[in-house]
Amino acid sequence: MQGFTPETSFGPEVAALQEAHVRGDEDACADFLAGLASGRAALEFAIGAGRVALPLSRRGVRVDGIELSQSMVDVLRTRPGGAELDVRVGDMATTSMDRRYGLVYLVYNTIFNILTQDGQVECFENAARHLDHDGAFVIEAAVPSAWLPIHSYTRPERVEADAVTLDVCSYDPATQVLDENHVRIAADGIRFAPIACRLAWPSELDLMARIAGLELVERWGGWQRQPYTGNDAHVSIYAKA
Ligand SMILES: C[S@@+](CC[C@H](N)C(=O)[O-])C[C@H]1O[C@@H](n2cnc3c(N)ncnc32)[C@H](O)[C@@H]1O
Numbered sequence: 001m002q003g004f005t006p007e008t009s010f011g012p013e014v015a016a017l018q019e020a021h022v023r024g025d026e027d028a029c030a031d032f033l034a035g036l037a038s039g040r041a042a043l044e045f046a047i048g049a050g051r052v053a054l055p056l057s058r059r060g061v062r063v064d065g066i067e068l069s070q071s072m073v074d075v076l077r078t079r080p081g082g083a084e085l086d087v088r089v090g091d092m093a094t095t096s097m098d099r100r101y102g103l104v105y106l107v108y109n110t111i112f113n114i115l116t117q118d119g120q121v122e123c124f125e126n127a128a129r130h131l132d133h134d135g136a137f138v139i140e141a142a143v144p145s146a147w148l149p150i151h152s153y154t155r156p157e158r159v160e161a162d163a164v165t166l167d168v169c170s171y172d173p174a175t176q177v178l179d180e181n182h183v184r185i186a187a188d189g190i191r192f193a194p195i196a197c198r199l200a201w202p203s204e205l206d207l208m209a210r211i212a213g214l215e216l217v218e219r220w221g222g223w224q225r226q227p228y229t230g231n232d233a234h235v236s237i238y239a240k241a
Contacts, residue, residue: 001170001179001196006113007068009195010048015071018049019079023108028223029140030055033105036136036237037061040102043130045092045123046110049075050082057081064101066092093122097130104130105138111205112141112197115177120200124212128240137214137238140223144176144199146232162187176200202234214238 029052033042037056044053047065049072057063058081065087067073073089076082088095092106093114104127114120127137151171158165163186170179175198182193200208206216218237221228228234 001181001194004179004194004196006115006196010069010072012071012074015049015069015075018051018072018075021049021051023051025223026052026055029107030059032223032225032235033103033138034059034061036138037103040132040135042103042105043097043101045104045106045127046108046113047076047085047087048072048108050079050085052105052107053085054079054081057085061103064097066090066095066097068092093119093126095126099130100132100135101130102132102135103138104135105140107138107140109141109197111139112199115196115198117176117198117200117204120198120205121208121211124205124208124214124238127238128212128214131240133240135239136217137209138235139205139238140233140235141200141205142233143230144201145230147178147199157182158184202230202236205236209238210241213241215241 033056041062044063044065047053047067053063053065063085065085067087067089068091070089073087111120114123131137152169154166154168157167163184165182165184168181168183178197178199180195184191216236217239219228220226220235223235
């Protein structure tokens with residue numbers, strides 16, 4: 001999307017909303033990850049405002065983080081336990097914590113926030129560099145076909161008497177990049193809320209893992225280890241090959 005920068009898409013306004021943001025899967029996710037960490041330190045790629053890192057650290061796991069947005073880190077720092085976490089501001093595809101972990105994890109579809117295939121491969125390579133020889137890299141993401149129809153469209157998202165919000169979407173099957181803008185048109189002006197994602201199917205993620213020297217060891221349909229059906233989302237565990 002011309003003019004879109006991932007660095008600024010989680011700026012101060014979006015970050016301020018994160019303090020109260022829950023998805024509902026935090027406890028199940030933290031239980032799953034604490035079991036895998038089994039007493040060892042964990043690294044969250046794209047730690048955000050600590051939605052998962054904070055409940056995980058309350059379960060006794062040391063959690064470090066890498067995060068692109070200083071605004072998200074600022075919000076994390078204000079939350080109970082958030083000031084104590086070791087977080088570096090940078091790109092999860094390239095930033096180093098200069099140590100290894102028993103667990104590296106990347107949740108909430110955030111692998112899609114890297115907008116090129118090369119960048120996503122680099123992210124797997126960076127995860128592998130941070131893993132102990134017997135460590136695990138966990139990815140949780142949607143199966144892109146669950147977001148069907150994946151094509152270009154404009155649809156009304158909210159219609160009010162004095163304002164309308166349109167969801168304007170354009171998808172390029174060659175790059176797998178989905179550009180989306182939520183456009184609110186009202187008497188007081190026009191507001192844009194853009195987001196771009198590069199979708200990747202589980203099979204492509206498995207190939208990225210192989211390029212990074214990892215292999216798929218488990219794939220589940222959710223944090224309760226529900227069977228993976230291919231319909232909705234997946235929780236995938238990779239280990240060194
Ligand atoms: C959907 S939020 C998820 C935050 C957190 N992991 C959670 O589950 O609540 C996406 C986060 O990814 C961060 N992010 C996007 N691209 C990134 C990158 N290349 N490296 C590090 N962080 C990134 C954003 O700044 C934002 O905080």
